[in-house]
Amino acid sequence: MLSRRNPQLNRNGELVHLLSIEGLPRDVLTHILDTAGTFLSVNDREVKKVPLLRGKSVFNLFFENSTRTRTTFEIAAKRLSADVINLDIAKSSASKGESLLDTIANLSAMHADMFVVRHSESGAPYLIAQHCAPHVHVVNAGDGRHAHPTQGLLDMYTIRHFKKDFTKLSVAIVGDIVHSRVARSDIHALTTLGVPDIRAVGPKTLVPGDLQGMGVRVCHDMAEGIRGADVIIMLRLQNERMSGAMLPSAGEFFKNYGLTDDKLALAKPDAIVMHPGPINRGVEIDSAVADGAHSVILPQVTFGIAVRMAVMSIIAGNEP
Amino acid sequence: MSTLTLDAEALYTELRSGVRQLWRPGMAMMGIWSGGAWLAERLTADLMDLTAGARPGVISSTLHRDDFGARGMASGTDATKIPYSVDGAHILLLDDVLFTGRTTRAVINELFDFGRPASVTLAVLVDRGGRELPIQPAFAAAKISLPAAQKLSLKRADDGRFTFSIQGEA
Numbered sequence: 001m002l003s004r005r006n007p008q009l010n011r012n013g014e015l016v017h018l019l020s021i022e023g024l025p026r027d028v029l030t031h032i033l034d035t036a037g038t039f040l041s042v043n044d045r046e047v048k049k050v051p052l053l054r055g056k057s058v059f060n061l062f063f064e065n066s067t068r069t070r071t072t073f074e075i076a077a078k079r080l081s082a083d084v085i086n087l088d089i090a091k092s093s094a095s096k097g098e099s100l101l102d103t104i105a106n107l108s109a110m111h112a113d114m115f116v117v118r119h120s121e122s123g124a125p126y127l128i129a130q131h132c133a134p135h136v137h138v139v140n141a142g143d144g145r146h147a148h149p150t151q152g153l154l155d156m157y158t159i160r161h162f163k164k165d166f167t168k169l170s171v172a173i174v175g176d177i178v179h180s181r182v183a184r185s186d187i188h189a190l191t192t193l194g195v196p197d198i199r200a201v202g203p204k205t206l207v208p209g210d211l212q213g214m215g216v217r218v219c220h221d222m223a224e225g226i227r228g229a230d231v232i233i234m235l236r237l238q239n240e241r242m243s244g245a246m247l248p249s250a251g252e253f254f255k256n257y258g259l260t261d262d263k264l265a266l267a268k269p270d271a272i273v274m275h276p277g278p279i280n281r282g283v284e285i286d287s288a289v290a291d292g293a294h295s296v297i298l299p300q301v302t303f304g305i306a307v308r309m310a311v312m313s314i315i316a317g318n319e320p
Numbered sequence: 321m322s323t324l325t326l327d328a329e330a331l332y333t334e335l336r337s338g339v340r341q342l343w344r345p346g347m348a349m350m351g352i353w354s355g356g357a358w359l360a361e362r363l364t365a366d367l368m369d370l371t372a373g374a375r376p377g378v379i380s381s382t383l384h385r386d387d388f389g390a391r392g393m394a395s396g397t398d399a400t401k402i403p404y405s406v407d408g409a410h411i412l413l414l415d416d417v418l419f420t421g422r423t424t425r426a427v428i429n430e431l432f433d434f435g436r437p438a439s440v441t442l443a444v445l446v447d448r449g450g451r452e453l454p455i456q457p458a459f460a461a462a463k464i465s466l467p468a469a470q471k472l473s474l475k476r477a478d479d480g481r482f483t484f485s486i487q488g489e490a
Contacts, residue, residue, distance in 0.1 A: 014392070035393055037399065038382065038383070038398075038399045041399055041400070042383070045433050045434055046433065046434055046435055047432070047433040047434075049433075050383040050384065050433070051383075051384060051429075052383060052388055052393075310393075313393050314392065314393045317388055317389065317391065317392030317393045318392050
């Protein structure tokens with residue numbers, strides 16, 4: 001049975017689904033990050049595969065397009081020896097009128113053990129978790145504007161890898177925050193892990209007003225927002241989610257909020273620059289910064305596989 | 321509580337003699353996390369004439385356990401670290417307690433993920449019986465019989481001295 005308090009945890013407080021970072025205790029997050037460290041070294045072995053999910057079927061259900069996230073989930077599941085089935089749902093059942101829960105019922109009849117779900121509607125992975133068989137585990141791979149918990153966790157892994165201790169950091173999240181499920185997951189994770197200074201930086205139209213309540217300082221001035229920061233998380237400008245004129249132009253956005261070497265000089269000398277990808281060069285980040293010495297964008301991708309291996313192996317090992 | 325007492329330091333002396341007998345040129349030590357890793361570390365220092373101080377490997381059963389479905393993912397602190405090439409090596413595998421043999425099976429699988437060793441030899445401090453797999457050590461400093469419910473494990477004090485702890489009903 002799903003616990004009434006948090007649908008992601010069983011009665012022993014162990015993770016059985018990963019739907020959102022919000023509400024997860026610090027020790028659950030730390031356990032995932034520690035476990036990811038173990039899996040990172042699997043990439044250095046002659047045999048880059050461990051048998052933890054051998055005989056299990058992982059269904060990648062991407063109701064919304066994604067290349068990187070789907071690929072890294074697929075690699076992670078395969079390195080755990082699972083059988084991976086990719087369903088391009090956007091082009092099949094849903095377009096023929098099948099409801100989400102009917103799709104899930106059909107796939108469950110194919111003996112799925114885990115669903116990795118991306119959906120444009122916030123809350124879709126919760127709905128699936130509440131209606132699938134008790135032995136089935138659900139991982140949210142991004143739902144609407146709500147959450148992208150594995151991206152949040154891989155961001156935390158990256159920050160811990162380069163900065164070691166969360167409790168003295170200043171972290172600036174810059175750009176299109178209003179449309180960003182990554183920003184929301186990052187903020188919940190940073191707060192839970194004890195980061196004292198979190199800043200949300202962007203124009204008024206792209207930074208939601210309710211962030212102060214989450215312990216976040218809102219800055220509409222880029223220089224003020226990144227001054228003295230240890231970590232700068234740049235977000236992609238999500239043109240596909242924008243309706244109406246939220247921005248004068250991409251060029252104007254770059255001038256004010258695009259990360260250039262000049263602006264980066266305001267941050268700490270050893271600051272790291274992160275981005276969930278795909279990057280828009282010359283829109284939110286200058287090429288010189290994206291490819292520069294402070295950028296940890298590619299390590300983020302590598303860590304993402306280890307973090308997804310950790311999440312899948314932890315939830316698969318916990319009884320409902 | 322059991323009245324059984326095991327002098328871990330005396331058994332370690334026995335194990336050291338046993339390892340001296342088993343040793344062959346080109347051998348590499350591999351300790352099973354955590355008790356076996358402590359043994360490998362101390363044997364490397366105590367048998368300097370044989371090991372020349374070559375760093376021992378540490379191997380974990382976590383990723384190959386057969387009770388993963390029941391126990392889930394253990395904490396990530398016991399990662400395998402092998403500072404030498406496994407390919408063609410004669411591996412001396414060390415563990416504190418040999419019981420069902422399932423941990424040994426798991427670490428042998430783990431070992432083969434790093435390459436193809438020339439041979440694997442097992443030496444343990446205590447063989448407590450109760451085997452569920454066809455695994456036998458080349459050397460055991462002691463053979464005892466314990467009820468299955470009792471948990472026997474090696475402890476290491478801050479000064480490096482070993483003791484045994486026995487938990488559970490006799």
